[in-house]
Amino acid sequence: MSLRRQLTLSLVTILILFAINVGTHFWGSYARNESMAAYRNSVTAAQLSTEIEQLLEDQKQQVLILATLRDNTEDQLENTELLQAETAIDTINARIKKLGSLSRGVTELNFEMLWDSSSTLLENWITFYRNYNDPAFKKDMDDPLPFLDVRQRLQALEARQAFIASQRANIIDRTIELTDRITVIGFFASIFLTAILGYYLVSYTNRSLKRLKKGTERIGSGDLNYRIDDIDDTGELGDLAAAFNDMSDKLRNAIYDVRKARDAADEASATKSIFLANVSHELRTPLNAIIGYSEMLQDELGDTAEVNKQQFQQDLGTIMSSGQQLLSLINDILDLSKIETGKMSLHCETFNPADIIRQSCDVLSPLLRKTGNELRTDKIKALPDFYSDAAKFRQIMTNLLSNANKFTERGIIRICAEEIAERPGWVEFTVQDTGIGMSDDQINRVFDAFVQADSSTSANYGGTGLGLAICKNYSELMGGTIVVRSQPGAGSIFTVTLPTDLRSTHAAA
Amino acid sequence: MNLSGTVLLVEDNELNRDMMIRRLSRAGFDVLTAGNGKQALDIMHSKMPCIVLMDMNLPVLDGWAASRRAKEDKDIGHIPIIALTAHATDDHRQYALDSGCDDYATKPVDFPGLLIKINKLIRL
Numbered sequence: 098m099s100l101r102r103q104l105t106l107s108l109v110t111i112l113i114l115f116a117i118n119v120g121t122h123f124w125g126s127y128a129r130n131e132s133m134a135a136y137r138n139s140v141t142a143a144q145l146s147t148e149i150e151q152l153l154e155d156q157k158q159q160v161l162i163l164a165t166l167r168d169n170t171e172d173q174l175e176n177t178e179l180l181q182a183e184t185a186i187d188t189i190n191a192r193i194k195k196l197g198s199l200s201r202g203v204t205e206l207n208f209e210m211l212w213d214s215s216s217t218l219l220e221n222w223i224t225f226y227r228n229y230n231d232p233a234f235k236k237d238m239d240d241p242l243p244f245l246d247v248r249q250r251l252q253a254l255e256a257r258q259a260f261i262a263s264q265r266a267n268i269i270d271r272t273i274e275l276t277d278r279i280t281v282i283g284f285f286a287s288i289f290l291t292a293i294l295g296y297y298l299v300s301y302t303n304r305s306l307k308r309l310k311k312g313t314e315r316i317g318s319g320d321l322n323y324r325i326d327d328i329d330d331t332g333e334l335g336d337l338a339a340a341f342n343d344m345s346d347k348l349r350n351a352i353y354d355v356r357k358a359r360d361a362a363d364e365a366s367a368t369k370s371i372f373l374a375n376v377s378h379e380l381r382t383p384l385n386a387i388i389g390y391s392e393m394l395q396d397e398l399g400d401t402a403e404v405n406k407q408q409f410q411q412d413l414g415t416i417m418s419s420g421q422q423l424l425s426l427i428n429d430i431l432d433l434s435k436i437e438t439g440k441m442s443l444h445c446e447t448f449n450p451a452d453i454i455r456q457s458c459d460v461l462s463p464l465l466r467k468t469g470n471e472l473r474t475d476k477i478k479a480l481p482d483f484y485s486d487a488a489k490f491r492q493i494m495t496n497l498l499s500n501a502n503k504f505t506e507r508g509i510i511r512i513c514a515e516e517i518a519e520r521p522g523w524v525e526f527t528v529q530d531t532g533i534g535m536s537d538d539q540i541n542r543v544f545d546a547f548v549q550a551d552s553s554t555s556a557n558y559g560g561t562g563l564g565l566a567i568c569k570n571y572s573e574l575m576g577g578t579i580v581v582r583s584q585p586g587a588g589s590i591f592t593v594t595l596p597t598d599l600r601s602t603h604a605a606a
Numbered sequence: 607m608n609l610s611g612t613v614l615l616v617e618d619n620e621l622n623r624d625m626m627i628r629r630l631s632r633a634g635f636d637v638l639t640a641g642n643g644k645q646a647l648d649i650m651h652s653k654m655p656c657i658v659l660m661d662m663n664l665p666v667l668d669g670w671a672a673s674r675r676a677k678e679d680k681d682i683g684h685i686p687i688i689a690l691t692a693h694a695t696d697d698h699r700q701y702a703l704d705s706g707c708d709d710y711a712t713k714p715v716d717f718p719g720l721l722i723k724i725n726k727l728i729r730l
């Protein structure tokens with residue numbers, strides 16, 4: 098259950114208990130009021146009954162006295178005396194009525210009986226008083242029965258009233274006792290429940306928070322794989338844990354990205370230092386020839402006798418070709434930096450690629466003797482004219498041929514070129530050798546600038562790792578592609594695919 | 607400087623080899639040549655040169671491996687070897703010395719300096 102639901106539930110429970118307490122409290126005080134009223138009623142009724150009994154007794158005595166007087170004397174009842182008697186009887190009547198108003202409900206029957214007999218008695222007395230002066234009026238006032246009857250009924254009513262009152266009081270006492278008990282029980286129950294809920298909530302929250310804290314510490318100490326998955330809460334704490342896990346995921350990804358970027362940067366900088374070492378090596382090789390030959394010629398020229406014109410010319414040729422080698426290396430580096438800064442532009446002209454391939458092959462042939470390779474050009478078909486960058490195309494071919502020759506010994510280098518039948522306007526060039534080949538892993542890297550297949554390549558074959566990077570960039574610049582298929586020891590096949598006309602390709606693209 | 611003795615030049619680059627042969631001969635040495643490390647070891651055994659000038663980037667058996675093997679070989683271990691290489695970093699220099707070379711010279715070669723180094727090692 099979610100934390101909020103738990104809190105709401107406990108709050109509602111406590112409120113209900115509270116409401117019950119308030120309710121029972123009101124019930125109890127109502128019952129108390131009732132019992133007070135009943136008590137007061139019964140006290141009043143008892144007082145009234147006594148008073149009525151007394152009044153009746155007095156009146157009876159007076160009637161008896163008057164009756165005796167009337168029988169024995171000729172006295173007349175005076176008007177004032179009649180009025181006085183009537184008022185007294187009215188008072189009794191009023192008292193009895195008041196008693197009646199106090200005895201509604203269960204004592205009503207007793208009251209009606211009282212009322213019947215008292216009415217008759219009082220009627221008798223009134224009649225007696227009114228006819229006192231009439232000598233014809235004959236009435237026996239000595240009969241005690243009507244009076245006794247009234248008195249008995251009055252007492253019965255009183256007893257009944259007392260009984261009912263005590264019964265009511267009993268019930269009310271029990272009610273009060275019950276409500277008191279309920280109030281106490283409710284009070285303790287709510288305290289108990291509140292304490293339990295509070296304890297549960299605190300310990301539950303504590304537990305979850307401890308887990309969260311542990312998670313934070315673990316993640317903080319670098320354990321990014323740590324997951325907070327032991328919080329079985331679907332509410333806020335669960336959300337918090339989920340957000341937490343999410344955060345650690347993101348953190349891990351971010352750190353992974355940063356590490357990857359750092360590794361890439363490290364690798365790039367390592368590649369650059371290897372490249373610088375290689376460039377230095379490649380520059381020194383032709384410089385060694387240039388400086389060495391120059392110094393040597395200078396020494397030899399010191400001894401006039403030694404000058405051999407033919408030898409001299411040959412040595413100068415060596416110096417010049419080494420100078421050219423140096424220049425082309427420097428140009429490669431400049432080209433690559435131009436490519437890398439996006440400043441390399443195309444200089445298009447119309448040319449036939451077959452001519453350029455042939456010239457490149459001619460340049461290669463003196464080097465073939467050293468490696469013992471055979472160059473086959475029989476698969477160069479008649480090709481359409483290109484409108485593209487001739488110089489860049491030449492460099493692609495030269496680089497591929499030079500690589501093929503460099504990494505092959507006493508093998509066969511074959512160069513093919515033909516239009517692609519199913520793709521008009523495109524020509525495919527392949528340079529194939531039977532040399533050392535490359536692994537898949539190496540294939541993935543060799544087109545990157547400054548990269549050679551492995552660290553021993555530079556030691557064994559020289560080079561700076563620029564050739565293929567330049568080939569790839571130039572091929573793409575000219576709207577085409579370069580790919581290689583190779584296996585270690587099984588030779589390599591480089592395939593360059595180029596559009597014949599850059600205008601139409603660019604227009605089409 | 608008056609120098610004599612047999613120098614074994616181990617170098618695969620033709621131009622550099624021809625140049626060095628001519629310059630060493632002019633300086634008074636008898637020059638033997640080898641195109642790779644394996645040949646160099648053979649010639650050291652058969653001709654016992656006074657000193658070896660060893661390029662490091664060589665086909666078949668490279669200069670570092672050849673130097674190491676020469677130094678481990680009790681017959682030819684005493685022949686001093688000077689590494690001659692276009693690898694100019696400190697790492698390369700250390701690597702050459704660790705491989706058993708007695709001295710180290712970078713290309714382009716400071717020829718008078720090289721002669722001094724040769725002289726020093728031959729005299730020992």
Ligand SMILES: Nc1ncnc2c1ncn2[C@@H]1O[C@H](COP(=O)(O)OP(=O)(O)OP(=O)(O)O)[C@@H](O)[C@H]1O
Nearest residue numbers: 500501504534543549550560561562563564565589
């Ligand atoms: N025909 C091939 N056969 C086997 N490996 C090759 C071939 N062509 C290229 N490679 C591998 O690809 C790497 C990169 O070639 P790339 O031409 O870029 O550099 P390089 O030839 O070493 O130096 P540079 O061309 O700058 O003188 C080479 O070092 C080599 O390991």
Ligand SMILES: [Mg+2]
Nearest residue numbers: 500560564565
């Ligand atoms: Mg290359």
